[in-house]
Amino acid sequence: xxxxxxxxxxxxxxxxxxxxxxxxxxxxxxxxxxxxxxxxxxxxxxxxxxxxxxxxxxxxxxxxxxxxxxxxx
Amino acid sequence: xxxxxxxxxxxxxxxxxxxxxxxxxxxxxxxxxxxxxxxxxxxxxxxxxxxxxxxxxxxxxxxxxxxxxxxxxxxxxxxxxxxxxxxxxxxxxxxxxxxxxxxxxxxxxxxxxxxxxxxxxxxxxxxxxxxxxxxxxxxxxxxxxxxxxxxxxxxxxxxxxxxxxxxxxxxxxxxxxxxxxxxxxxxxxxxxxxxxxxxxxxxxxxxxxxxxxxxxxxxxxxxxxxxxxxxxxxxxxxxxxx
Numbered sequence: 001x002x003x004x005x006x007x008x009x010x011x012x013x014x015x016x017x018x019x020x021x022x023x024x025x026x027x028x029x030x031x032x033x034x035x036x037x038x039x040x041x042x043x044x045x046x047x048x049x050x051x052x053x054x055x056x057x058x059x060x061x062x063x064x065x066x067x068x069x070x071x072x073x
Numbered sequence: 074x075x076x077x078x079x080x081x082x083x084x085x086x087x088x089x090x091x092x093x094x095x096x097x098x099x100x101x102x103x104x105x106x107x108x109x110x111x112x113x114x115x116x117x118x119x120x121x122x123x124x125x126x127x128x129x130x131x132x133x134x135x136x137x138x139x140x141x142x143x144x145x146x147x148x149x150x151x152x153x154x155x156x157x158x159x160x161x162x163x164x165x166x167x168x169x170x171x172x173x174x175x176x177x178x179x180x181x182x183x184x185x186x187x188x189x190x191x192x193x194x195x196x197x198x199x200x201x202x203x204x205x206x207x208x209x210x211x212x213x214x215x216x217x218x219x220x221x222x223x224x225x226x227x228x229x230x231x232x233x234x235x236x237x238x239x240x241x242x243x244x245x246x247x248x249x250x251x252x253x254x255x256x257x258x259x260x261x262x263x264x265x266x267x268x269x270x271x272x273x274x275x276x277x278x279x280x281x282x283x284x285x286x287x288x289x290x291x292x293x294x295x296x297x298x299x300x301x302x303x304x305x306x307x308x309x310x311x312x313x314x315x
Contacts, residue, residue, distance in 0.1 A: 012095065026213070027234070028139050030234065
């Protein structure tokens with residue numbers, strides 16, 4: 001079977017529209033997931049830095065405590 | 074269930090109407106004819122109803138957020154029986170989203186229509202053809218949505234979304250599944266062979282043409298308006314080719 005010109009044009013229009021829409025969705029999805037990924041990385045880095053600060057503060061406190069005890073004795 | 078993708082493969086074997094090769098120099102893409110398209114849609118609906126819908130409550134679908142969905146989250150949740158959640162980058166839906174729900178939600182909140190459609194599409198069987206590289210972009214998008222942002226970073230290196238579904242003309246020509254041969258000819262002359270660029274001859278294969286073409290007319294067209302001058306041109310071009 002064959003198509004008349006109008007039928008063929010309708011099919012081609014639909015194909016082009018769907019193709020454009022899916023490619024646009026794909027691009028947006030990749031951008032969005034990239035942003036999400038980098039946000040997660042930043043969040044992890046900040047959490048790690050926070051932990052390092054807490055550990056360092058605890059270390060300094062312990063050192064002070066140790067010197068104080070040593071001076072007393 | 075949320076990590077599964079249902080795929081209707083090898084749709085190139087469906088042939089109620091011819092497939093269309095969309096040629097745009099120098100590439101080609103394939104698209105089904107209207108009847109084939111309709112048949113694929115019916116198959117898709119059937120498998121969605123039989124395979125996916127019974128497990129609807131286990132489905133968690135996800136899509137990217139490109140319309141600030143999170144600001145309308147409460148309103149959408151009050152309209153819908155199933156639950157949506159969202160952040161700045163993605164929208165997550167728990168449960169199976171029916172077609173009627175999509176239409177209703179899209180009517181109530183037209184700004185997010187594409188999000189509802191994408192969530193609905195992500196749990197439909199995906200028809201595709203590796204041979205014709207047809208609909209592979211949709212398939213990869215469905216996989217992206219299931220992978221999440223962590224794994225996507227590795228997956229992205231393997232798949233180039235811009236080149237999906239597009240092939241070179243040479244590659245596309247080899248996919249033709251029709252060869253017409255004149256069996257009355259002792260040399261089995263090829264009348265139609267897309268791979269070799271052979272098409273029915275207007276004089277020898279007149280039966281393939283709706284309007285009969287006279288041999289003289291064809292010769293005249295070949296030689297051009299000035300006959301001899303046309304012949305000279307042809308012979309010159311032959312020499313230059315040699």
